[in-house]
Amino acid sequence: MCHKQIQGCPRTGEPMHFQARRQTGVTLLELMVGIAIGLLIVAVAMGALIGSRSVSGTVSDVSGIQQQAAYAMRVIGQQLRQTGSLRLNLNPSGAPADSSSLIPVGFEALIPLDGASKATVIPLVHTTNGFTTNYSRYKESAFSNTSGTSFARNCLGGPKDSESDTLLESIFQFSNGQLKCGGNGESPQPMVSNVADFQVSYLQQDNTTRGETRIKYIRTAAEKSALQSTTDGMLKVQAVEVCLLLYGDELMDLPADGTYTDCSGASQKYASLTGTRARRMHLAFRSVFQLRSQGLITSST
Secondary structure: OOOOOOOOOOOOOOOHHHHHHOOOOHHHHHHHHHHHHHHHHHHHHHHHHHHOOOOOOHHHHHHHHHHHHHHHHHHHHHHHHHHOOEEOOOOOOOEEEHHHHOOEEEEEOOEOOOOEEEEEEOOOEEEOOOOEEEEEEOOOOEEOOEEEEEEOOOOOOOOOOOOOEEEEEEEEEEOOEEEEEEEOOOEEEEEEEEEEEEEEEEEEEEOOOOOOEEEEEEOOOOHHHHHHOOOOHHHHEEEEEEEEOOOOOOOOOOOOOEEEEOOOOEEEEHHHHHHHHHHOOOEEEEEEEOOOOOOOOOOOO
16 A cells, blocks of 8 residues: 555556566666677777787887897997907016116017917908907906906907906807807807898008098908908908898888888888798998007018
8 A cells, every 4th residue: 555645656546566667777778878888988998008009019129129239239349449459568678677667668469379379460350241350368467366367358258267368259140130249269149139131341441542541441242352362451441330130029010111221221111021020120220330550460570
């Protein structure tokens, strides 16, 4: 029973279960509209997430390429800047200590090798897929070691202090998509991966015309072979230009007409790339390193 003055009381003769049925749930149409709006919001959020992931992957990929290039250039530059350097002998004539202010100093043209023989330091050697740097390894006085310590190291961080090597050798070689480095009897170790190209050019001093010193670029394979074959060709090299072309790990939706610049300075299309280099970011890095003038000698006398 329901009193007529109570709010919400059904009309006289109306069943109680009729009013309860009119106040429950939502209609099928309302439910479908709610689901559609929810799916639309999810789609928009997923699109934003995918776009953000793509941008983040691109930035991370470029950052990784730049870090690898910076590391490789730092190691190569450290060795090239020391190329040809020799120990400065503060008393080559064996003068008494009391006349030290009058003692002539000089760079040692010959260095002792592993034995009684001595050899001239060959500053730079060109190879098919890279180059080799050489410079003298000598010991200097150190607070922690009165017998002297060698502070110089090759590209692998060797040799050890206990080793008797008197020549520091760093062999840089490009093979199988990797830039490798070895030296002083150690096997080559990978420095940088994802290397598409590694090119070396030599800057040679040209003194053919007196009073008009010029720098000549040695770029082609024939020029490099001729430079290496001459007696003092490599001794006239004043600097080395190094170019690294690296590619990333992330697959990208690159434009069909997108291009990049290779180590030769030519524009290449991304669409022409295949294999592990396809659909990947490519960046070229170029640096010029000047060699030290000390020790650039032409004879062993």
